[in-house]
Structures are given as structure tokens and as C-alpha cells.
Amino acid sequence: MSSKKWTQRISFRVHQWLGLASAAVLLVVGLTGALLALEDPITQLWPAPKVAVSGAVLSPPQLVPALALPGKTLSRxxxxDDPAQPGRALYFVDNSQELYWRAFNPYTGQILGPRPALSGFFAEVMAIHRWLLLPRSVGSVITGSAALCAIVLLIAGLVRRAPDRIGRLKDWLAWKKGAKGRHALWQFHALLGTWFFIPLLIxxxxxxxxxxxxxRQGATSLLASQSVAKTPASETKGLNLEAAWQGYLKVRPDGHYARWQMPRGPKGALVVRYLEADAPHHHAYSFVSLDALSGKVLAHKRYSELRGGDALLANVYALHTGLYFGLAGHVIWSLAALAFGSFAVTGVWLFVVRRARPKNSQAGAADTLIAYASQSGTAAACSERLKRWLDGQGVNSHLATLATLEPAQLTQYRQVLLLAATYGEGQAPDxxxxxxxxxxQGGVSLHGLEVAVLAFGDRQYQHFCAFGHWLAAQLTELGASLLLPVTEVDRGAPGAIDAWHHNLAGRLALEAAETVDDWQEAMVMANRCLNPGSQRPVHDLHLAVDGAYQAGDLLEVLPQREESWARAQLASIGxxxxxxxxxxxxxxxLWQAIALHREYAPLCGLGAQDYVDQLTPLRPRTYSVASDQGPVRLMVREQRLADGGSGLASGLLASCRPGQRLKVRLRHHGSFHLPSDDKPLILLGAGTGLAPYLGFLEARQRLGHKAPLWLIFGERHAQQDDYYRAELAAFEELGLVSRLDKAWSRDQGQYVQHCLADQSDLLERYLAGGAHLYLCGALGGIGKGVSAMLDEQLGETAVAALQQQGRLHRDLY
Structure with missing residues (x-):
């Protein structure tokens, strides 16, 4: 699994379980936060009682005695800033931490009664928001912990949804039309989190x-400058309001202030906050710290002079509520807080629905069927990835091979996604x-069925992707409609597969599938030439590869060119x-694009970008695994080109040294595995087509299989090309190979099909005993020759029966 995929999976689990743990608190905090973000605009519009403006506002030395109340201690x-608004006094009730508010006339000191009802309402909302109406020591821990969870939730959610390509950013942010039910709910949940990510994170x-x-102390230590981080204390004990007032007037001669805070503790400083004339918002406080007894100015910081971390700390409240960004900030923060609250509902609902889905891919009803026809395993692997993607989107789908389906079963679904390979010149896979x-034969009506076809093939054949096109035509003739035009994939090109997934996501109103990067680095452990001196050298390689595999599987190698070669070729075409x-x-x-990402072509007369755009993606080369377990063994023939060079991948493999690293990935090849039980086998291979049978023999030895096995191997020269002679002889001695025939085309004029025809009676006895027949090698060589021989010897009907019974296995290239 790629590191990106693993990261996304972990992020999803973290997001899910932290969200469930904090859902109830986030719901309450989100809804109350949405109200509190609009407190200022609502308060400004709400009718409020006024006081008569008469002369100057009383000074704190005059107000404090006037505001004294029995059993309560005045705190602030x-x-x-509106002179006609009443002032507010905050008290602590003696012997408790309960807060007590009163409104007063700042010109007379007369206590007017409780705060206005609207202020009281928002105070209650604030108490719920910060403490959940619990004791502060308990409630603050709960809400603070929920906020910490929210930080992780947001980051994990972003990582989970992050597009792997810039070109998909629009899909990441846009609502997909047509989404219904759970898909619409998921989109709502995910898109709100994306759109409001920044305010939510703040x-x-x-x-x-x-x-x-x-x-708070950690943030202050990290962000505050030295002069601001340290809170000054009074130099002496006691309180002299007049002295403190005179000290403040030295700083602010007009005496205007927004908050007068009484000292906390015996040597606590008296702190005054005021707004400068050009303050950007009503919490952009400048502050003065005074010695409570002498009135000496201990510290003075103007808001306009704050920079960096000091400015950030001074605006924590304004950032938290959206006040910092004006009216637009209030509205956006309120909507974001509502979104936060909604996540609790949608997230829990999505979890419940996800848990309620059947776990088995074939259990319960499903609207979507993923069906595949695979010859070499590519279509099957893509189908499995498609199934995992739909599962992740909450789509209950079924996955099946066409080998197990009847056409009438298609009518059980609303959508069928077909991934179909073409074998050879337009044939269906076996x-x-x-x-x-x-x-x-028809006989089934598919009206109302929607079909999408991803057709796999190889452009070197005339009838490219013919089976996929045949399926699309036949299904539409029976009444089905195409969700998408048929998409052709040349030799597993990832770009075409990604484009199909992207278009399919748009049609189904789902989030686009992420590109799966399942490549890994494999270290070469050993490399030896099996036929030194030959003009067609064959190499035996052992690679350390992560991941499980079994005999018959494939290894894809992504070849890379040397920088010097790429530079020389590009310079040669200008x-x-x-x-x-x-x-x-x-x-x-450009050289790196050619060396690592694109197939080279000598195109002239183009600019660099236009040239690259004309090239096809660098395609992996596929090799049969020649082992059963442990290090992956390959049997590779070095291809010699007309210009004297070597094939890109085969040349790389033939020349690699122990310790060298290659980019590879394992590919499941289910149609070329051993039978699940101990059955007789006929193994036919030419050249490097011997490779998978080495793995078969190792597997049979490990499993203790004893059924008869007939191996026919063909090559050119007995003296030079008798690969693995000692190893095969050892398998014979162990009884794992019942009969071994070798055909030498240049020495004897014999080919594999000739050996098989010469022993037609033995062939029929094996097949009558339930034998499976395997064929591996070149399509135009052993593939063509043996197929013709089987049709002639057994008859086309008998060969077709072997295919339908799953007893004829072909891996031809």
C-alpha cells in the first residue's frame, strides 16, 4: 500500500473515532458559537435603554464606592464607546466564584439593575459555550478537550480528502449534481469542512x-515578546484608587477607558484597557498596568505598536469570534460554527449508515455491479480497486467475474461497471x-440499465479493445444505455484508467478516486545469465519485494532510462x-520527463511542452514470477534491437547488479494459478514461458501434491538453452514431474505443439482424468501453434468446454 493511501486510511480512522468521541460537545459548542459570533451585530441593532449624557463620566475613585454592594466584590x-450607553459592573459573589452583573449610570454612579435582557441571554449562551453550564473547572476541561479534538479532526479530514493532483482541485471543492441519500449527506459533510476549513481551524x-x-501560558511563551510575556505585579501591597487614577491620566489625559480591572490578590496590578481612536475593532485594546498603591505605570502597550506574536495574542478573542474580519467575519464565523455543529449530526449518521451496510460485497441488495473479464490480471486488479473506492464512498456494490455471471443477472442492478480485457486479436478472455x-444469444431485456465499459487491450494488435467494444454494443442493443463512452486502456496505461475513474465519479456524483501509487522499490539480490554467449541471453534474477504473492502471479517493472541517454536523444531532435x-x-x-515518466519518440519540430504532451506515459513491463514464496524470481530474456541496443526493461534487468533498486509492483494473476485441489497438470512453455512453472513446482512441493504432471518445454538449442536442467531433474527425482519433454526448434525442428501431437493418447488420458492445461509464451509462437493443434486434435467444442470449465489457462504475450 502506498504511503499516501496508508496516511489517508489512518486519517479516516482518527477523524471517525475522535469525531464520535466529541460529537455531542461539538454540537453544543458549534450551535452556541454560531449565536455568539453574531452577538455584536445583533446587539447593535437591538433597542437598548439609554442614559442622559450630563457632563463628564465619573472617575473610578468616584465610581467604585458608588458601585459597592454588600456580599460582593467589584472586579471590573x-x-x-457610545456615551449614552449604560456602564456595566462585574462582581464576584463573596465565598464563591459566581459572577454578578449590574448596569449603572456612568455619570451618577447609580446602579440601574441587571444587565439588559439581551446581554443576559448572550451571557447564558456564553456559559453554555464555555462551560456547558457545569462548574467551570469541569466544563472548561470538556470544551477545551473538544477543541483540541477538533484541531486533529480538521487536519485528519483534510488529509483524507486532499486531492492527489492540482487538476482535481475543482472537484474537491465543487458540489456534484445528482447526489442522493447518503452520498448527498457525505458531500454536505465533506464540502462544508473543506469550504470552512480556515475559519474552523482558527x-x-x-x-x-x-x-x-x-x-494559554504555552502560547504566550511561544509568541509573546519578552516585554509583554511577563505580567508585572505591584511593588507594594494596598490599593489607592486616586493615585492609580492620576497615574493613568499621565498616560491617557482624556481619561477615556473601556475596562477598569481591579487588582487580583494583595500585590496584583491594576490593569486598564482603552481603545485608540483608530482601533480596528472594539477588542483592539491598548493596556496600562499600574501599581495599585502608588499609581506608578508598570507597563504600557499600545495596540498600534504590537507586532508579530504580540499582535496575535492581543487578537485571540477577535480571531476566535470573527470580529477581527469585521461584519463579513461575523457572518462567516457564524456559518462555520453552524457547520461545526452539523458535523456532529452528519458524522454520526454517516457512521451509523456505514456500520449498517452489509460487510460482504455480495451480501444484500446493491444498485451497482462491478464485473470484470481479465486475462493477465490487470482488469481484475482495477476492479478490486474500484470496489474499494465505491465502498469508501458508501456505495454498496457487488464484485463478480463474467465467468460466474448469467446475462439475466444484470437486470438486478441499476448500474453495471464492466472492466473487460481483449485477448489476442479481438477475443474475449478465456x-x-x-x-x-x-x-x-439475446433473450434478456436490459432497458433501464446503465453501463460503463473500461476496455483493456494492446495497440500492437489490429483489433484493439475489441471485446470491450463488443460488450458495449451488445448491451446497448439489448436496451442498456451507456453512462460513459467506452474508454480504451493501452497495456494498462494509468492515465486512461484515472481519466475513466474521474469521469465515472462525475456521472455518479461521487468524490473522484485517488490515484493509487502501489509501486515499491525492490532490491536486486542476484543476477546470472543462464546461457552465456547466446545472441538471445536469458537471465535469472532474484528480487527482494514486499508483499505476498503466489505462483503464477506477475511482477511489473517500471523501467527508467539513464540521464545521459535521455539528454543525447533529446539533443538529437533539437x-x-x-x-x-x-x-x-x-x-x-525535459530529460527527466523522458527518463522517468514518458515513452520516448523521435518527434521533430515541436516545443518542449508540446513534445511531452504528444508522448504516452511510460508503461510498465510485465514478467511472470518464477517462484512460489520468498524473494521474487524472474526469468528475463534480454531483447536485442535492430540498432544493436537492448530493450528498455529487459536491458535494465539484464545489466542490473546486486544491491541495485528497481521500481516494481506485484500483480495478482488469478486466471493462471494452480487449481485449489491436487489435479493432474499439463504445462506447456516456450522460452521464458517456463518461468511460472518453476513456481508451480515449488508450490506443489510445499503443498505435498502428488497428481501427475507433464511438462513440455521448447527452445532453440539444447546445448545452450536448456535452462534449469539440474533443477528440473531434481523435481523429476522427487516425483513432482511425471514426464518432461523438451523440444529444440533449431536442433530438431521440433516445437511444443509437435511433442503434444506426438503424444495425443497421453494428452487425452490426462484430460479425461480432469487435468488442467497451462500454456505460457509468445502469442504468435507457442500460443498460435498449440491452439491450432488443440482445435485439430480435440475439436473446437472440446476446447471451448475446457475453457468454460476453467481448465484451460493461457498466459500469452
Whole structure:
């Protein structure tokens, strides 16, 4: 599994379980936060009682005695910037931490009664938001912990949804039309989190500042300058309000202030906050710290002079509520807080629905069927990835091979996604021949069925992707409609597969599938030439590869060219190797694009970017695994080109040294595995087509299989090309090979099909005993010769029966 995929999976689990743990608190905090974000605009519009403006506002030395109340300790005095607004006084009830508010006339000191009802309402909302109406020591821990969870939730959710390509950013942010039910709910949940990510993250990061002393102290230590980080204390004990007032007037001669805060503790400083004339918002406080007894100015910081971390700390409240960004900030933060609350509902609902889905891919009803016809395993692997993607999107789908399907079963679904390979010159894969025959007979109405076909093939054949096109035509003739035009994939090209997934996601109103990067680095352990001196050298390689596999599987190798070669080729067609080009959303030098990402072609007369855009993606080369377990063994023939060079991948493998690293990935090849039980086998291979049978023999030895096995191997020269002679002789001695025939085309004029024809009676006895027949090698060589021989010897009907029974296995290239 790629590191990106693993990261996304972990992120999803973290997001899911932390979300469930904090859902109830986030619901309450989100809904109350949405109200509190609009407190200022609502308060400004709400009718409020006024006081008569008469002369100057009383000074604190005059107000404090006037505001004294029995059983209560005055803590703060608040004055509004509107002179006609009443002031507010905050008290602590003696012997408790309960808060007590009163409104007063700042010109007379007369206590007017409780705060206005609207202020009281928002105070209750604030108490719910910060403490959940619990004791502060308990409630603040709960809400603060929920805010910490929210930080992780948001980051994990972003990682889970992050597009792997810049070109998919629009899909990441856009609502997909047509989504219904759970898909629409998921889109709502995911898109709100994406759209409001920044305000939500700001809220989450600033929330614990008001809940935890350690968080507040840590933020101050990290962000504040030395002069601001240290809170000054009074030099002496006692309180002299007149002296403190005179000290403040030295700083602010007009005496205007917004908050007068009485000292906390015997040597606590008296702190005054005021707003400068050009303050950007009503919490952009400048502050003065005074010695409570002497009135000496201990510290003075103007808001306009704050920079960096000091400015950030001064705006924690404004950032938390959206006040910092004006009216637009209030509205956006309120909507974001509502989104936060909605996540609790949608997230829990999505979890419940996800848990309620059947776990088995074939259990319960499903609207979507994924069906595949695979010859070499590519279509099957893509189908499995498609199934995992649909599962992740909450789509209950069934996965099946065409070998097990009847055409009438398609009517049980609303959508069928077909991934179909074409074998050779337009044929269906072996396992799909019976389905093709039954479908061609018609007899089923598919009206109302939507079909999408991803057709796999090889452009070197004339009838490229013919079976996929035949399926699309036949299904539409029976009444089905195409969700998408048929998409052709040349030799597993990832770009075509990604494009199909992207278009399918748009049609189904789902989030686009992420590109799966399952390549890994494999280290070469050993490399030896099996036929030194031959003009057609064959190499035996052992690679350390992560992941499980079994005999018959395939290894894909992504070849890479040397920088010097790429530079020379580009210079020969008049291109600058160092020119920067965009390849798969990466900006790379042209030589690197050719060496690592694109197939080279000698195209002239194009600019660097146009040249790269004309090239096909670098395709992997596929090799049969020649082992059963442990290090992967390969049998590779070095291809010699007309110009004297070697094939890109085979040349790389033939020349690699122990310790060298290659980019590879394992591919499941289910149609070329051993039978599940101990059956007789006929193994036919030419050249490197011997490779999978070495793995078969190892597997049979490990499993203790004793059924008869007939191996026929063909090559050119007995003296030079008798690969693995000692190893095969050892298998014979162990009884794992019942009969071994070798055909030498240049020495004897014998080919594998000739050996098989000469022993037709033995062939029929093996097949009558339930034998499976395996054929591996070149399609135009052993593939063509043996197929013709079987049709002649057994008859086309008998060969078709072997295919339908799953007893004829072909791996031809």
C-alpha cells in the first residue's frame, strides 16, 4: 500500500473515532458559537435603554464606592464607546466564584439593575459555550478537550480528502449534481469542512486558549515578546484608587477607558484597557498596568505598536469570534460554527449508515455491479480497486467475474461497471467466453440499465479493445444505455484508467478516486545469465519485494532510462534537455520527463511542452514470477534491437547488479494459478514461458501434491538453452514431474505443439482424468501453434468446454 493511501486510511480512522468521541460537545459548542459570533451585530441593532449624557463620566475613585454592594466584590468596570450607553459592573459573589452583573449610570454612579435582557441571554449562551453550564473547572476541561479534538479532526479530514493532483482541485471543492441519500449527506459533510476549513481551524486553535492555563501560558511563551510575556505585579501591597487614577491620566489625559480591572490578590496590578481612536475593532485594546498603591505605570502597550506574536495574542478573542474580519467575519464565523455543529449530526449518521451496510460485497441488495473479464490480471486488479473506492464512498456494490455471471443477472442492478480485457486479436478472455456466447444469444431485456465499459487491450494488435467494444454494443442493443463512452486502456496505461475513474465519479456524483501509487522499490539480490554467449541471453534474477504473492502471479517493472541517454536523444531532435515541462502536475526538466515518466519518440519540430504532451506515459513491463514464496524470481530474456541496443526493461534487468533498486509492483494473476485441489497438470512453455512453472513446482512441493504432471518445454538449442536442467531433474527425482519433454526448434525442428501431437493418447488420458492445461509464451509462437493443434486434435467444442470449465489457462504475450 502506498504511503499516501496508508496516511489517508489512518486519517479516516482518527477523524471517525475522535469525531464520535466529541460529537455531542461539538454540537453544543458549534450551535452556541454560531449565536455568539453574531452577538455584536445583533446587539447593535437591538433597542437598548439609554442614559442622559450630563457632563463628564465619573472617575473610578468616584465610581467604585458608588458601585459597592454588600456580599460582593467589584472586579471590573466596563464603559461603552457610545456615551449614552449604560456602564456595566462585574462582581464576584463573596465565598464563591459566581459572577454578578449590574448596569449603572456612568455619570451618577447609580446602579440601574441587571444587565439588559439581551446581554443576559448572550451571557447564558456564553456559559453554555464555555462551560456547558457545569462548574467551570469541569466544563472548561470538556470544551477545551473538544477543541483540541477538533484541531486533529480538521487536519485528519483534510488529509483524507486532499486531492492527489492540482487538476482535481475543482472537484474537491465543487458540489456534484445528482447526489442522493447518503452520498448527498457525505458531500454536505465533506464540502462544508473543506469550504470552512480556515475559519474552523482558527476557532479550534484559539478555543483551548480560553479553557486551559497551560495552553494559554504555552502560547504566550511561544509568541509573546519578552516585554509583554511577563505580567508585572505591584511593588507594594494596598490599593489607592486616586493615585492609580492620576497615574493613568499621565498616560491617557482624556481619561477615556473601556475596562477598569481591579487588582487580583494583595500585590496584583491594576490593569486598564482603552481603545485608540483608530482601533480596528472594539477588542483592539491598548493596556496600562499600574501599581495599585502608588499609581506608578508598570507597563504600557499600545495596540498600534504590537507586532508579530504580540499582535496575535492581543487578537485571540477577535480571531476566535470573527470580529477581527469585521461584519463579513461575523457572518462567516457564524456559518462555520453552524457547520461545526452539523458535523456532529452528519458524522454520526454517516457512521451509523456505514456500520449498517452489509460487510460482504455480495451480501444484500446493491444498485451497482462491478464485473470484470481479465486475462493477465490487470482488469481484475482495477476492479478490486474500484470496489474499494465505491465502498469508501458508501456505495454498496457487488464484485463478480463474467465467468460466474448469467446475462439475466444484470437486470438486478441499476448500474453495471464492466472492466473487460481483449485477448489476442479481438477475443474475449478465456474465462469470459461462455458469458459472451450466452449474451450474444439475446433473450434478456436490459432497458433501464446503465453501463460503463473500461476496455483493456494492446495497440500492437489490429483489433484493439475489441471485446470491450463488443460488450458495449451488445448491451446497448439489448436496451442498456451507456453512462460513459467506452474508454480504451493501452497495456494498462494509468492515465486512461484515472481519466475513466474521474469521469465515472462525475456521472455518479461521487468524490473522484485517488490515484493509487502501489509501486515499491525492490532490491536486486542476484543476477546470472543462464546461457552465456547466446545472441538471445536469458537471465535469472532474484528480487527482494514486499508483499505476498503466489505462483503464477506477475511482477511489473517500471523501467527508467539513464540521464545521459535521455539528454543525447533529446539533443538529437533539437530539444533542450534542461527545458522545464509540466508532467502529471509536476514541473520537471525535459530529460527527466523522458527518463522517468514518458515513452520516448523521435518527434521533430515541436516545443518542449508540446513534445511531452504528444508522448504516452511510460508503461510498465510485465514478467511472470518464477517462484512460489520468498524473494521474487524472474526469468528475463534480454531483447536485442535492430540498432544493436537492448530493450528498455529487459536491458535494465539484464545489466542490473546486486544491491541495485528497481521500481516494481506485484500483480495478482488469478486466471493462471494452480487449481485449489491436487489435479493432474499439463504445462506447456516456450522460452521464458517456463518461468511460472518453476513456481508451480515449488508450490506443489510445499503443498505435498502428488497428481501427475507433464511438462513440455521448447527452445532453440539444447546445448545452450536448456535452462534449469539440474533443477528440473531434481523435481523429476522427487516425483513432482511425471514426464518432461523438451523440444529444440533449431536442433530438431521440433516445437511444443509437435511433442503434444506426438503424444495425443497421453494428452487425452490426462484430460479425461480432469487435468488442467497451462500454456505460457509468445502469442504468435507457442500460443498460435498449440491452439491450432488443440482445435485439430480435440475439436473446437472440446476446447471451448475446457475453457468454460476453467481448465484451460493461457498466459500469452
Amino acid at each position: 468596570i466596563y464603559l461603552d 476557532m479550534a486553535l484559539t478555543g483551548p486558549y480560553f479553557a486551559f492555563d497551560w495552553y 474465462a469470459a467466453l461462455a458469458f459472451q456466447q450466452r449474451l450474444s 530539444l533542450d534537455p534542461a527545458a522545464l515541462v509540466l508532467v502529471d502536475n509536476q514541473l520537471l526538466p
